[in-house]
Amino acid sequence: MVTPLSAVPEQRELSTGLIIAGAYADKVRKTLFAQLKDLVKQDKEFAREVARATAELNVVLYNILVNELRVDKGDVVRARISYVVEPSKRVKWLYETLRLEVFKRVPDENVARVVSRMVSEKLTQILESFRRAPAEVEAAVRAFEAPEEEERAPLPPPTPPTPPPAPPVAVVEDVVSHIGSADLIGETVEGGYLIKFASKEGASMGLASVSPSGDEVVVDAVVIYGDKCFRYIVRSKGRREDYEKNPEKVLSDMKKVKPFEISKEQALSLVREKMQSLV
Secondary structure (H helix, E strand, C coil): CCCCCCCCCCCEEEECCCEEHHHHHHHHHHHHHHHCHHHHHHCCCHHHHHHHHHHHHHHHHHHHHHHHCCCCCCCEEEEEEEEEECCCCCEEEEEEEEEEEEECCCCHHHHHHHHHHHHHHHHHHHHHHHHHCHHHHHHHHHHHCCCHHHHHCCCCCCCCCCCCCCCCHHHHHHHHHCEEEEEEEEEECCCCEEEEEEECCCCEEEEEEEEEECCEEEEEEEEEECCEEEEEEEEEECCHHHHHHCCCHHHHHHCCCCCEEECHHHHHHHHHHHHHCEC
16 A cells, blocks of 8 residues: 555655766666655656755765765765655655765776786785785785675675767767657656657667756657667756657757767666656
8 A cells, every 4th residue: 555645754765776976866866766656656746846856865965976075977886865755745855864885996997007017016026025924914915804794795796887988979960860750658757758769760769768857857868779779868958848749859959968878788778667667
């Protein structure tokens, strides 16, 4: 049974899981809407409050992660925070419960450079110190190891690589120009819309979600073109209703940004995730 909004506030927790910093805001939005999906279905206007709360938390996290901690988009982060849905239908973040974890990414070229230097310049010295005093050297290694209880905790997965450079503008425009139609297929639990792409021959080419975010909308599009897959994320001034009347507006939005290439597996996973968000 779905708990009505007027009931006594129940404390919930939002966790982004381990994710690259450049994608935390999108994960916060999707997670909160997923957690409050049943309440949004009861009251479609509540979707606006969920969008507002998402934007509020993302601004706080941005100031901490980017302005203070100076994390890079490729660094791995995890944010956890509790919240309640008040009887007045307002999402209240319990900021005193906010917990952040940051795993700094070391660029591959830096790692390779250090490995090469150590092997060529200091390997002999390291091995000699180990030969002379193995117990003392090993003690330093053991001191660095995590305690037993930490060893049992799951380790963060390998940090995803930084997305490859975006294709030149000419290529971007060419990909979008191959989309023959953009058709509205339904409303999402986030209070936005889902728009399907088809080629001029009628073949499916992916889809886009349009989600309200304050006085803007967020267009998140996945395009499958031949053996290449691209993702476009763009913020645009306007109302979600503009896309209901003219779904092809997403195409002009997409031409304003450079996409990044993703794998076929990632593209299909995103498409499935978006389809599951349909009301």
